[in-house]
Amino acid sequence: MRNRTLGTAALATLTLAVTACGGGSPAPSAAPTGSATAPTAAPADKGGGQLVIWADPNRVKALKPFADQFGAENGVTVEVKEISKDNQQTFLTASQQGSGPDVMVGAHDWIGNLVQNGAIDPVNLTEQQKAAFPEIALKAVTFDGQVYAAPYAVENIALIRNTELAPDAPATLEDMVAKGKELKEAGKVKEILCLPVAQKGDAFHVYPIFAAGGGSLFGTTPAGDPDPKKVLLGSAESVKAFGRLKELGEKGDGALKTSITNENYVATFAGGRCAFLVSGPWAMGDVKKGGISYDITPVPSFKDGKPATPFVGVQSFFVAAKGRNKTLAQEFVANYVTNKDVAKALYDADPRPPALTAALQEVQAADADAGKFMDAGKDGFPMPAIPEMQAVWEPFGIAEAAVVKGGDAAKAAEAAQKTIDGSLKN
């Protein structure tokens, strides 16, 4: 008896399931023919009315009100989802499986990898929209002659100094090291320079000094893009630059040290234990909390050096190629987030200088730091977006750490070059 009851229940559920799926399947597109006068025809349409945006935790809150507003204007629901780890890989994997977002928020140097995986579509900006961005931001999101993202924030590192300890901005790296040493001998600071090196090196933070010493990563293609076929880390100029890093390192001036890491460098500066910090806008929260007086200037070069160009990173909105609702995604990215209010709200949530010139000007009026960072990155080098850059970061960093510890510059440069060429099969 009981068995039969159970059986009937199960059968009933099965039948329910079958009818449920039967009801859900008919193609919905044929429904509202010509009924343009019916104002609420839209939201019932499944898949036609939802935009999914993925962003990192910092930005989700700032995006929410604008996403809702966009949703209200277009009669769709907009979901902003927080992705906190391995955003690029998560996006790629999810896209491939068809469970990805319509719009993705990320850094411009992902573009090469996203393009080779067919994960994003070009974004068509009008001439007028393009003119609203500084040249460097547009250059950064351009890959293979196509614009692949709408930029919203530009960030780069600069020299932040404690103006009580070092009132004058150093004109050269030599001046900075001399001042740092003097303060250290006087017992006023513990470290000459707070620039993270760590045991595995930090290519991003050391790059301005490497460039100042004459080093470079790639040659350039005729189109002006970095050329992955010409890796220049082992070139004579780069060896010389590694030599300069060695002179600044542990066996030399002691300005660059592997014990200074991403975990301690900002705290050490904010605590007044070193006078110079090389970092970006993301460090300013902690610096302000430290209550020291500071100023922001470009990273200086050597006395006889090349310009100390920092890497410039551009935070951007991408249109997912495998999104379900590409028309809405294009509308959101190309025509909606390129507006000033969105840029300012994102700045308020996480103070990275806005990419839109108009928004930057407004932000600058309230917060001088944003403009100073922007100035420091004016001649910066957009982080190469080519997928081959992934092969560079680690060997470059390890070579840096090796020379900072006093290793041979020529050997380290040659080994890095060999490793990179090996993985790029040059």
Next chain:
Amino acid sequence: MTSDVPEAAKPRRAPRPRREITTAYVVTRIAVLAVTAAILVYAVPPLVAARAWIALAVLVAVTAAIVCLYLTRRLIPAKYLVPGTVLLIAFQLFPILYTVSTAFTNFGDGHRGDKQSAVTAIETGSVRQAPGSPEYTLTAALRGDELVFLLVDPETRRVQTGSGEGLAPLEGARLGVTGKVLAAPGLTVLTAPQAAARGAEIAALAVPTAGGLIKANGLSRAVEGRAALDYDPACDCVRGDGDTWTADEARGYFLNARGEHLAQGWQVGVGLDNFARVLTNPTISGYFAGVFGWNVVFALASVVTTFGLGMGVALALHHPRMRGTRFYRIALILPYAMPSFAMLLVWRDLFNRDFGLVNQSLGLTVDWMGEPVTARFAVILVNLWLGFPYMFLVTTGALQAIPRELTEAASIDGASPWHAFRRVTLPLLLVALTPLLISSFAFNFNNFNAIQLTSEGGPFPAENPQVGATDLLITYTFRLAFGTGGAQFGFAAAISVFIFAIVALISVVTFRRTRRQEEVYA
């Protein structure tokens, strides 16, 4: 269901040949069936929508099988075996098979999807705006049932309709301030929400022009563009920009005559290439012995030190005269209770030369993670701290099972405490614990976190950025597969297969030897 209770509570009058039906039994059965039905109800609509008929058939068949299994009174062993087998297949067999099958492909960055999506990506990515063409303001409208574009040139404010046939001028349209069409004779202008609901149709509409195609760019703009690259199925190649790229099915790329490839590739089978690459890669073969040697040392040292310390502490607390054992036990398992992920990062910072607590409290200036010998010592020490509470716990448990009379008898017979431990306690402990020690070895052999979060494999010599002094096989191959050329899942899978073989071999040999040892003591 209430009818079960009196039946179950009834005293058993006559021996029944079948299993007694209790409330718990019925409840469990209902729960299993409810979960099965729920999964079915949940999974069917998406499968139907995706037209995945095979998957649907499998789902229905599995559900039917489970229903049969738990609704009948026969097949009692299967009731218990089937869930275990299903879980085994889902969580052990399937991942292994998937890894092995991935090892035969070039799956990775640049080769994630199939050829069709690579072609689509190449064509979409090459669409350029036709030079000199206006940036139209777009309004979607309906002409009868047909979707059309109303295109306004923002400079001349001239309005045209665009449909699948092409462009046609439109007179008498009323424009708003933004340049959007508000009303047009004979057409129904769609509002933003209505247009948004027809997103897919709008994206699909292409208006042919002399110079290319006008396509929507969002809901409010349209652009005339032309794909610079075109796929031609006749020659299986991509043409455009004055060049031809031919599909290479062995590499999963479109290649031109100079051997350059288009960025977008697709996934292909590469046979044994990944395995050959592991065996012939000079960086792997050249350093394999060294890394393997250190890997064995690390795993062995981790097991021996954690077991030594854990057992020592357990023995001390096991002593009958020991007081406050509960307090000590809680204190000792604390490292085990804390998330190792965070603890490893904390330890890395403790070993910092200038800022770390280790040097500061000992008054040293040792660059712990910067020299090969000290870095190796440091990672083993960290692993000892993380691992000994586990050994302490299992030894404590095993000690309870050894009767005290045995050691007492040994001491009456005149054995010193050391001898009693060496000849009586330790062998009995090892019988119980050797399988755990072997699994601990296998775990530490692949202990990725313990290295990656502390030394990251370093320190690296200046002349070789690929192999660090504390690199385990797993961290070192992780760097090769993911650190240098994006994610190369196929290659990484091939490496996993090799590491699996090594660990399996070591485990099998040790288990064999253990069995012999058990025969001696048992």
